[in-house]
Amino acid sequence: MPFSPFRSAAADPDARVRAVEALLSEHERALVRYAARLLGGDVERGRDAVQEAFLRLCRQEDIGGLGREWLFTVTRRICIDVQRKESRMTTIEDTDAVDALGDAASAASADEASGSIGSDDELLKALHHLPDRQQEAIRLKFESGLSYAEIAGVMGTSAGNVGWILHTAIQGLRSRLVPEGGAR
Amino acid sequence: MSEQHEWKDDPRLMAFALEEWAELSETDVEEIEAALESDPACRQVLEEMIEVNGRVARALASASGPTTEGLTGAARAEIALAARRGASSGRRWSPAFVGSVTAAAAALLAAVGLGVFDREHAGVEQGPADAEVAAVDLEAGTSERAPEGFNASTVGSAGRKGTIATPPAAGAASPAAEFFATRRSLGRGLPGRHRAPALEENDSDGLRQQGMKLAVEAGEEAPFTSVDVDPFSTFSIDVDTASYSSARAAILEGRAPDSKAIRVEEFINYFRYDDPAPRAGDGRPFAVTVQTGAAPWEPRHRLVRIGMKARGMDLAQRRRANLVFLVDVSGSMQQPDKLPLVKRALGILTESLHPEDRVAVAVYASAEGLALDSTPLAAREAILQSLERLESGGSTNGGAGLRLAYAVAREHFVEGGVNRVILCTDGDFNVGVTGPGALEELIAEEAATGVELSVLGFGDSSRGDERMEALSNRGDGNYALIDSELEARKVLAEQVGGTLLTVASDVKIQVAWNPAQVAAFRLVGYENRRLEHRDFLDDEKDAGEIGAGHGVTALFEVVPRGAEAGVDLPREIEALERAPDRELPEAYAGDGLVEVRLRYKEPGSTSSTGFAVAGRDGGATFDGAPVDLRFAAAVATFAQILRGAPEVSGVSADAVREWALLAKGDDPGGLREGFVQLVERWIDAQQPGEKR
Missing domain, CATH: 3.40.50.410 (von Willebrand factor, type A domain)
Structure with missing residues (x-):
């Protein structure tokens, strides 16, 4: 890593606290939003995950150079762990129920996946029907404001691939979008 | 570039739209800029892309709702602590x-060792300021003494009970559910300071009642009530403590607590006080202790701490x-x-x-x-x-x-x-x-x-x-x-197999000040718990419960006779509210300061019983007052500072810290030490520039 303003933070506890608090103030909201989305919209659990991510940050030997990308990466990992544990918990009956719901939902919303998009509401529904990785890249870009390089770090891929994913996703939406204020 | 280039299929245009310069070479940028000049199709794709991007961002933002809150104050505080501990701290609960x-x-x-439990029975601190306490039985409705000195409207309460207006029953809810429904639940305040029923039109004491009410309301601005106007203070006990927990969380986060959510009595009752429990066999569910000492902010005024301690299981x-x-x-x-x-x-x-x-x-x-x-x-x-x-x-x-x-x-x-x-x-x-x-x-x-x-x-x-x-x-x-x-x-x-635990319910306190000793008084806190005087004897009127082993404290600031100078008393109400026919409670004889009357229901009973306790002022200075009085004074003052109460405008948080520090006592569980640290934290946060 190149020069970091937080380089000396490891030695000085006060500087360390300030560095962590600065990261916290700057990113907590975006992180909670991101984590909550990954956890099915559960804000409380999203907070838990983000808190855990910051606690892990505090346990790092040298937090200089660790920033947004690291926080998103770790938060994402925590969320995935949580979901994995929960999916093991789900009983067979639950799975059937979820599948049945899923079938019903997809039948009812074939339109949302491919129809034209007029309102914000329809746009959000269309977003939900994008492949997971496209959704995630879009959220990291347009909700959290990460750069291609940062998204690549978080999602474990290359920046070029992130560009391709975003391009594909937006391109798909663009072709279906009815201009704002225009006819539905 | 080639005229046939399909810009809509080129991800570089997306990177351009998003200003991802790190992902684009100089040649890429030049190429795109040239195409934007010469190729309307390229321009259109870019414009549409920017529009879509904007709409996606707006749609996501509008749907984000409450998730924009970030972490809680406590979480932030804990992270700060972990940051200070650093990498060496290891995992929590490792x-x-x-x-x-x-x-x-x-x-x-x-x-x-085993000494902890002995302490409870070793007796309380007998400071020179401990007021003498005499217990007098007071069976309202059956005893001749009961009506004495009570508000005239409640005289002969047994016979009149049916005519006293009661609040409408809220559906078929249990009394406990109703109790909590009509009050605030944790951390959330309900509006309205008086829960008393509306006055009856034909109540012969209407004017008097109104005067009382005015006195209480005026008390919100001019805090002292003149004893010549109204020598009584009637209120329900309160065992909630959530206000303190919330304020503490805010302060630890480095933010000012919401002054409207500060309830002084909940601050005071968050802490435990070492009052004696009732003696075995005296048949009472709780004992009452009265302590006095000078007010630290105004040595001419007296502080009176009334502590109730319920019997254990x-x-x-x-x-x-x-x-x-x-x-x-x-x-x-x-x-x-x-x-x-x-x-x-x-x-x-x-x-x-x-x-x-x-x-x-x-x-x-x-x-x-x-x-x-x-x-x-x-x-x-x-x-x-x-x-x-x-x-x-x-x-x-x-x-x-x-x-x-x-x-x-x-x-x-x-x-x-x-x-x-x-x-x-x-x-x-x-x-x-x-x-x-x-x-x-x-x-x-x-x-x-x-x-x-x-x-x-x-x-x-x-x-x-x-x-x-x-x-x-x-x-x-x-x-x-x-x-x-x-x-x-x-x-x-x-x-734990106990049968709780509630040792008394609908516990109401009425404090009667001796006009010969006291010119004016103010009850610190309990704004939402004040009752009309008539409610004291109204068994239909519900109030707080007290559980086995628990304590409740109320704190008064009292202006003695002869020290009225400089105290802002509501004169106009005084004129309205003379009560020449008032009989004096027995405790008023001689140098008695106060009579504390309790009304409560035994578990399972629908009618109340009661007793009274008289207190005398031993004349202690603040420093010579019992630790519990001093600590309660510190906590109450801090709560009032957080509320921005004018009564304590001249008191600094440093002084509060000092009082609390010197009144920690045995401090089981370190609660009082926690309070001292909280005050320090707050003082730090008040220093301009040095905000951490």
């Missing part, structure tokens, strides 16, 4: 950390208990009505347990751990300390925590006793790798061999409700939702 806690507990255990009749609390410390438990409530409830429970009962505390979050190994109640200090240390953080792995809790319960199994794991959670119970089937099997198996499982749901536990109930059914225990401290006390008492 074996190393747990080891240090148990080592500390063991050390304390050795140091404290009947320990001998209970089976010995071996309890393992399994506490969810995941991040969502940070809210004041969750983990802080768990801590308080467990702390108070320890007061009701037998020295031979055992308590262990296991926690679970991202990892499970033992915060306190099974410890006999004789070492209550150690238990309290470990409770204070519980902090929330991380995600949830309940399954492993539950196994740990069972292991501990097994290890200290009491034949013929209550062996129980008590899970305290907000419903976020993640069983980990084995799946729910295996877990329920484990719970049923443990129950079959004598270790039961109860589940206490905290906060808005709509999540996982049925699941929690199912688990507790498997474990032969019960499931209860806990939304207030009172509820916590009751439920926990049932957990």
Whole structure:
């Protein structure tokens, strides 16, 4: 890593606290939003995950150079762990129920996946029907404001691939979008 | 570039639209800019892309709703603490950390030994300022004395009860439910200061009542009530403490607490005071102590602390208990009505347990751990300390925590006793790798061999409700939702086989000041708990409950006769409100200062009984006053500072800190030390520039 303003933070506890608090103030909201989305919209659990991510940050030997990308990466990992544990918990009956719901939902919303998009509401529904990785890249870009390089770090891929994913996703939406204020 | 280039298929245009310069070479940028000049199709694709991007960003932002809040104050504070500890701190609840806690507990255990419990019976501090207390029985309605000095409208209350307006019954709700519904629940204030029924049109005392009411309302601005106007103060006890917990969380976060959410009495009653319990056999559910001392901010004024202490539980009749609390410390438990409530409830429970009962505390979050190994109640200090240390953080792995809790319960199994794991959670119970089937099997198996499982749901536990109930059914225990401290006390008492616990309900206090001694007074706090004087004898009028072993404190600032100069008294009301026919209570004879009257219902009874206690002012200075009075004064003053109350405008937080520091006393559980630190934290935050 190149020069970091937080380089000396490891030695000085006060500087360390300030560095962590600065990261916290700057990113907590975006992180909670991101984590909550990954956890099915559960804000409380999203907070838990983000808190855990910051606690892990505090346990790092040298937090200089660790920033947004690291926080998103770790938060994402925590969320995935949580979901994995929960999916093991789900009983067979639950799975059937979820599948049945899923079938019903997809039948009812074939339109949302491919129809034209007029309102914000329809746009959000269309977003939900994008492949997971496209959704995630879009959220990291347009909700959290990460750069291609940062998204690549978080999602474990290359920046070029992130560009391709975003391009594909937006391109798909663009072709279906009815201009704002225009006819539905 | 080629005219045929399909820009809509070129991801570089997307990178250009998003200004991702790091992803584009100089040539890329030049190429795109040239195409934008020459190719309308390219321009259109870019414009559409930018529009789509904007709409996606706006749509996502508009849908984000409450998730923009970020972390809670407590979470931030904990992270700051972890940052300070640094990398060397290791994981919370790691074996190393747990080891240090148990080592500390063991050390304390050795140091404290069995002495802790003796202290309770060793008598209270008999400072020179302890007022003399004489108890007088006061059976309202049956005794000749009862009506004396009471508001004229309540004279002969037994005969008039039917005519006194009562609030309309709210559906078929239980009185307790109604009680909480008509008051604030944790942390949320309901508007309205007076809960009293409307005056009756034909009430011959209407004018007088109105005068009283005005006096109270005027009291919000000019805080003192003239004894010549109204020598009484009538209010309901309050055992809530959530206001303190919320304010503390705010201050630790570095933010000013909401001044409207500061309730002084909840600050005062957050702390324990060492008042004597009623003597065995005197038949009273609680004892009343009156302490006096000079007001530190105005030495001519007197502070009067009225402390009530309920009798303890009947320990001998209970089976010995071996309890393992399994506490969810995941991040969502940070809210004041969750983990802080768990801590308080467990702390108070320890007061009701037998020295031979055992308590262990296991926690679970991202990892499970033992915060306190099974410890006999004789070492209550150690238990309290470990409770204070519980902090929330991380995600949830309940399954492993539950196994740990069972292991501990097994290890200290009491034949013929209550062996129980008590899970305290907000419903976020993640069983980990084995799946729910295996877990329920484990719970049923443990129950079959004598270790039961109860589940206490905290906060808005709509999540996982049925699941929690199912688990507790498997474990032969019960499931209860806990939304207030009172509820916590009751439920926990049932957990240890006690029959709580409420030793008295609808507890009302009426304080009558001796006009020969007192010119004016103000009740500190209890704004939402004040009652019309007539309500004191109205059995229909509900009020607070007091549970076994618990205490309630009320604090008055009193202006003695001859010290009225400079005190702003509401004169115009005085004119309205002369009551020449008022008879003096017996306690007024000679140099009596005050008569404290209590009305309450015994458990299960629908009619109230009561007694009165007289207090005299021993004339102590502030420094010579009992520690509990001094500490209550510090806490009350701090609460008023946070409220921005004009009464304490001349008092600095540094002074408050000093008073509290010198009045820590034995400080079981370190609550008072915690208060001192909180004040220091607040003082730090007030320093301009040096904000940390």
